[in-house]
Amino acid sequence: MNPSANLPPRQATVNDALSRILTFKINDRDVSARDGETILSVASRYNIKIPTLCHLDGLSPYGGCRICVVELKQSGKLVPACITCPQEGAEILTHSQRVVESRKKILELIFSERNHVCAVCVSNGHCELQQLATDLGLTHIHYAYRYPHLAVDASHHRFVLDPNRCVLCLRCVRVCAEIEGAHTWDVMGRGISSQIIADLNQPWGSSPTCTSCGKCVQVCPTGALSEKGKSVAEMVKNQEFLPYLQEMRDKKHY
Amino acid sequence: MNKVRIATTWLDGCSGCHMSFLDIDQRLADLADKIEIVYSPLVDALKIPDGIDVTFVEGAVSSEDDVRKVRLLRERSKLLIALGDCAVTGNVSAMRNSFGVQEVLDRVYNEETAGEKVMPTVGVPRLKTHACPVHSYVNVDAFLPGCPPPSDAIYYLISELLEGRIPDMVGKSRFGA
Ligand code: SF4
Ligand code: SF4
Ligand code: SF4
Ligand code: FES
Numbered sequence: 056m057n058p059s060a061n062l063p064p065r066q067a068t069v070n071d072a073l074s075r076i077l078t079f080k081i082n083d084r085d086v087s088a089r090d091g092e093t094i095l096s097v098a099s100r101y102n103i104k105i106p107t108l109c110h111l112d113g114l115s116p117y118g119g120c121r122i123c124v125v126e127l128k129q130s131g132k133l134v135p136a137c138i139t140c141p142q143e144g145a146e147i148l149t150h151s152q153r154v155v156e157s158r159k160k161i162l163e164l165i166f167s168e169r170n171h172v173c174a175v176c177v178s179n180g181h182c183e184l185q186q187l188a189t190d191l192g193l194t195h196i197h198y199a200y201r202y203p204h205l206a207v208d209a210s211h212h213r214f215v216l217d218p219n220r221c222v223l224c225l226r227c228v229r230v231c232a233e234i235e236g237a238h239t240w241d242v243m244g245r246g247i248s249s250q251i252i253a254d255l256n257q258p259w260g261s262s263p264t265c266t267s268c269g270k271c272v273q274v275c276p277t278g279a280l281s282e283k284g285k286s287v288a289e290m291v292k293n294q295e296f297l298p299y300l301q302e303m304r305d306k307k308h309y
Numbered sequence: 310m311n312k313v314r315i316a317t318t319w320l321d322g323c324s325g326c327h328m329s330f331l332d333i334d335q336r337l338a339d340l341a342d343k344i345e346i347v348y349s350p351l352v353d354a355l356k357i358p359d360g361i362d363v364t365f366v367e368g369a370v371s372s373e374d375d376v377r378k379v380r381l382l383r384e385r386s387k388l389l390i391a392l393g394d395c396a397v398t399g400n401v402s403a404m405r406n407s408f409g410v411q412e413v414l415d416r417v418y419n420e421e422t423a424g425e426k427v428m429p430t431v432g433v434p435r436l437k438t439h440a441c442p443v444h445s446y447v448n449v450d451a452f453l454p455g456c457p458p459p460s461d462a463i464y465y466l467i468s469e470l471l472e473g474r475i476p477d478m479v480g481k482s483r484f485g486a
Contacts, residue, residue, distance in 0.1 A: 180485070189483045
């Protein structure tokens, strides 16, 4: 799978003198955007916060989790803000009741799909999924949990993959393929039975492509990828390297 | 003033949520004037009484006896609160769910046992296939996550309930707190 196929360019906010300027509304406020800019990046320029999970600045857009849905007022459609470019005259609602309720349902579905046990998770207290639950005011999961039986892969000498905590955001797949250039990770299966696999579905520790750079661990929003031997308090992810690497590459400073 | 009749129970939990409840310390003394604990592992009552105002449930619903208890408590209580992550999400108690009951029992009573291998069958309630959150069996009026929920959050919840309000607990605790 090539996650960057058929998607908007990686640098959605690229400065292009020739691009057209669009005007539209977010939450009844007049805003403007360059052609090709996503709703998410326009909103963040205007300090309008839209929650995200799979999106990460510096990686290609994916649009997989749908936590970032916003409502197009005229058509009543819900669209993912991180991969949708606005149209001239559009009216976008980032926090309508429908949007807020949909985000909660999506988040609850994500929780119900795997085995999340925050109390004993290495990411407890610094997990993006857990934080989203707090931010969106989740009190409980309405859906029945699926309790899949998934084995932990601790074969790598430095890192651990625990698929019980994976939300299939594919940040690991993208950072490994696009930034590290190793493309160790990919996806196996379809729909709800999709799983992250190393190379040809083999133990991570036996991967001939992994360089042990650790980028996937740092970008993983949950406890699915972690460093061996780190306590819960220590397992804080550092994602600052990404915008830095992106900028160095865009300006051809490497 | 009539005292508010409170019940508490622990199902498949570790009692940690009850300990956190006791951790509200001297404020318990103020509460004692306003509430009466009519059923709880902390008091002597053996039977679930009628006319409970608020029930706090710690732990997941894991055995046939848990199901019976939680249904009866629901029937006899005006309000029922899921207290702590095991009650709210299943949490650690639900970690057995992806294995199946027989595999778990075998592991505990056969494989990991050094001496005589005896599977208890008499006087113990039968386990359900899954340990489930309380709301999958009965209607829950408020959820307080946390493992355990901080005692301040428990105190706030009780104080609000005594004022006749069901508080918004968002931001007071979280999953895994
Ligand atoms: S990954 Fe996050 S949400 Fe899932 S169990 Fe760990 S801390 Fe909780
Ligand atoms: S450690 Fe680096 S090379 Fe190995 S899988 Fe993760 S991102 Fe790819
Ligand atoms: S392992 Fe982590 S980064 Fe990779 S898809 Fe799962 S949650 Fe996302
Ligand atoms: S953040 Fe937009 S779809 Fe995941």
